[in-house]
Amino acid sequence: MEINWKKLTLFGVLVAAFLIAPLVIELGSNVMNLLVMLFILIILSQSWNMIGGYAGQINLGLAAFFGCGVLITHFVWKAGMPIFLASIAGGLAAAVLAGIIGLPTLRLKGAYFAIGTFALAEVCRIITAGAFTSIEMPGSYASSFSLVSRFYFGLSVAVIAIAVVHIIVNSKLGFGILAIRDDEQAAQVMGVNIFKHKIIALLVSAFLAGMAGGVHAFLRLSFFDITTVFNPVWTFEPLMAVIIGGAGTLIGPVIGSVFLVILSEIFALTLGQAHLIVFGFMFVLVVMYFRNGLVGSIDQIRQLVTRIN
Amino acid sequence: MENITQIIAYGVITGAVYGLVAMGLGLIMGVMKFLNIAHGSFIVLSGYIAFWLLKLWGIDPYLSIPLVLIAMFAIGLLFYKLTLSPLLKLPSVGARMDLSMLITFGLIYIMDNTMAMVWTPNIRSAVTSYTGESVNLLGARFSITGLYGLGIAVFTAVVLYVLLSKTYFGKHVRAATQDAQAASLCGVNVHRTYLISCGIAIALAGVAGVIIVTSYSINPTGGLSWLLIALVVMILAGEGNMYGILPSGIIVGLIESVSVLTVGIAFRQAAALIIFILILMFRPQGLFSRGE
Numbered sequence: 011m012e013i014n015w016k017k018l019t020l021f022g023v024l025v026a027a028f029l030i031a032p033l034v035i036e037l038g039s040n041v042m043n044l045l046v047m048l049f050i051l052i053i054l055s056q057s058w059n060m061i062g063g064y065a066g067q068i069n070l071g072l073a074a075f076f077g078c079g080v081l082i083t084h085f086v087w088k089a090g091m092p093i094f095l096a097s098i099a100g101g102l103a104a105a106v107l108a109g110i111i112g113l114p115t116l117r118l119k120g121a122y123f124a125i126g127t128f129a130l131a132e133v134c135r136i137i138t139a140g141a142f143t144s145i146e147m148p149g150s151y152a153s154s155f156s157l158v159s160r161f162y163f164g165l166s167v168a169v170i171a172i173a174v175v176h177i178i179v180n181s182k183l184g185f186g187i188l189a190i191r192d193d194e195q196a197a198q199v200m201g202v203n204i205f206k207h208k209i210i211a212l213l214v215s216a217f218l219a220g221m222a223g224g225v226h227a228f229l230r231l232s233f234f235d236i237t238t239v240f241n242p243v244w245t246f247e248p249l250m251a252v253i254i255g256g257a258g259t260l261i262g263p264v265i266g267s268v269f270l271v272i273l274s275e276i277f278a279l280t281l282g283q284a285h286l287i288v289f290g291f292m293f294v295l296v297v298m299y300f301r302n303g304l305v306g307s308i309d310q311i312r313q314l315v316t317r318i319n
Numbered sequence: 320m321e322n323i324t325q326i327i328a329y330g331v332i333t334g335a336v337y338g339l340v341a342m343g344l345g346l347i348m349g350v351m352k353f354l355n356i357a358h359g360s361f362i363v364l365s366g367y368i369a370f371w372l373l374k375l376w377g378i379d380p381y382l383s384i385p386l387v388l389i390a391m392f393a394i395g396l397l398f399y400k401l402t403l404s405p406l407l408k409l410p411s412v413g414a415r416m417d418l419s420m421l422i423t424f425g426l427i428y429i430m431d432n433t434m435a436m437v438w439t440p441n442i443r444s445a446v447t448s449y450t451g452e453s454v455n456l457l458g459a460r461f462s463i464t465g466l467y468g469l470g471i472a473v474f475t476a477v478v479l480y481v482l483l484s485k486t487y488f489g490k491h492v493r494a495a496t497q498d499a500q501a502a503s504l505c506g507v508n509v510h511r512t513y514l515i516s517c518g519i520a521i522a523l524a525g526v527a528g529v530i531i532v533t534s535y536s537i538n539p540t541g542g543l544s545w546l547l548i549a550l551v552v553m554i555l556a557g558e559g560n561m562y563g564i565l566p567s568g569i570i571v572g573l574i575e576s577v578s579v580l581t582v583g584i585a586f587r588q589a590a591a592l593i594i595f596i597l598i599l600m601f602r603p604q605g606l607f608s609r610g611e
Contacts, residue, residue, distance in 0.1 A: 066417070068417050070356070111596070114596055114599040114603075115599055118599065119413070120413075120558065121348075121416055121420065122554075122603065124354065124420055125550045125554065125595075126595070128356075128546075129547055129550060129591070132543065132544065132547045132592075133588060133589050133591070136588045136589060137589050140586050242543060246424070250425075253421065283435065286428060286432040287429050287432045287436075289428060290426070290427075290432065291425075294402070294422055294425040294426065297422050297425060298405060298422065301418075
């Protein structure tokens with residue numbers, strides 16, 4: 011694997027800046043909260059990118075894996091485990107859930123996988139609504155609450171997510187996954203085990219989504235309405251971030267997430283609920299006319315400029 | 320015994336609505352190989368149109384069906400022209416289906432939030448003088464609105480059957496479904512056939528929306544749960560099989576009414592997913608397809 015030192019340095023500098031920022035300047039709880047939510051969005055969109063962008067399987071039920079991660083992390087953490095192990099447990103539980111729906115549907119061609127994951131998320135929401143109403147951590151956790159630890163935890167999981175996706179995509183496994191996305195039949199002829207590769211991509215993706223759920227459970231100690239963690243918004247937003255940023259690229263989902271968070275902060279104040287309609291239009295236009303997202307558009311512009319020169 | 324007839328009656332009535340909900344989705348999926356994720360939102364939109372016709376002009380919901388039908392047909396034509404027809408340029412069917420999913424996914428965002436702004440997020444339903452009344456038939460109680468829904472669902476299914484199997488237009492649709500290129504070589508205007516079938520599909524969502532606003536209730540985000548039901552019914556009938564949709568809707572309704580009695584009302588829709596996974600494992604081509 012060839013290492014791109016320029017990009018790695020840039021990545022390192024950015025991470026270091028985030029690491030030092032809370033120590034040097036007082037960010038205030040609003041900004042800190044926003045940043046942790048940004049990290050969650052980055053992890054989720056990296057997760058969607060793994061299955062949707064690289065493996066080419068449209069997942070409409072990311073909320074199921076996220077919500078599963080939140081619930082399992084919450085209960086394992088409450089049982090006295092450290093949060094890092096608890097969120098790994100959440101990720102594993104999400105991967106098991108993904109296996110249940112992935113094993114039958116990924117064998118089939120067509121829209122079955124999308125339908126299956128969508129149905130899974132809706133049914134998880136219905137079942138949890140029937141099972142419990144609100145869950146909360148004991149008071150001792152609330153008294154030792156500090157946003158800085160949430161910030162560092164979110165940052166580290168986001169860095170891990172990006173690194174995992176990068177390593178997988180640049181391995182032999184990742185080349186197989188990319189080959190399936192580009193041409194399933196040709197990949198099969200070349201001897202790529204299609205089903206195995208798709209399942210691995212799905213499990214990695216679900217594990218990351220479950221870890222994002224772990225960060226969310228760490229940030230919000232109690233949930234008055236637990237069904238909100240299975241809300242389709244948790245599927246919509248990462249999907250939007252990936253498509254707008256550029257699916258199938260490592261940096262695209264990160265750019266898309268930052269773009270979405272900044273835009274929603276600006277628009278939510280000026281437009282109110284109408285900003286969601288604006289996002290919807292933007293998303294549809296990107297899908298129809300700029301299929302490669304922001305990253306792809308930048309490349310196209312760069313090509314145009316070099317051609318003129 | 321009385322209990323059992325009541326369960327069957329409830330199952331058939333809800334199941335007929337489920338079949339009606341899935342018809343438009345199945346038509347677009349079968350004919351054009353597009354998956355319309357925004358189907359539920361179209362249903363809710365037509366429910367709001369019927370609600371407004373009742374509230375503003377006092378038109379009875381069942382009499383407003385033709386008006387809603389025309390409005391939704393026009394919306395369907397627009398929907399096809401603006402979002403789906405550009406996708407037909409894509410060479411591979413897989414890419415078309417994936418992009419249609421993404422586009423209609425964005426459409427949910429647009430439609431649901433617009434509806435929430437226009438009609439507020441409150442739960443609405445069309446309340447008429449006969450809402451809540453019921454009749455005794457064959458030893459079971461039927462609500463009047465439920466019976467109307469059943470009648471309209473069966474009538475719509477019969478009309479659709481006649482349209483697809485007995486008319487010239489239906490022949491075009493079936494030809495375009497089997498092989499669009501060959502049909503086009505034989506002189507079928509594939510684009511026009513697609514356009515009109517998309518209009519019909521959204522109009523079918525319109526009929527379902529009117530039934531839902533009278534016998535259930537609607538809210539702007541409720542489209543997703545109707546979409547889930549429509550997807551399960553469509554998979555049960557088999558992708559692209561229009562004739563199996565009403566029977567499989569009734570099967571889902573019956574399973575649901577039995578599970579209300581056995582596992583409780585909170586988990587009744589979980590039965591839908593279990594059916595769905597079992598179908599995918601053992602009969603992915605659906606219950607009513609002969610297989611390929």
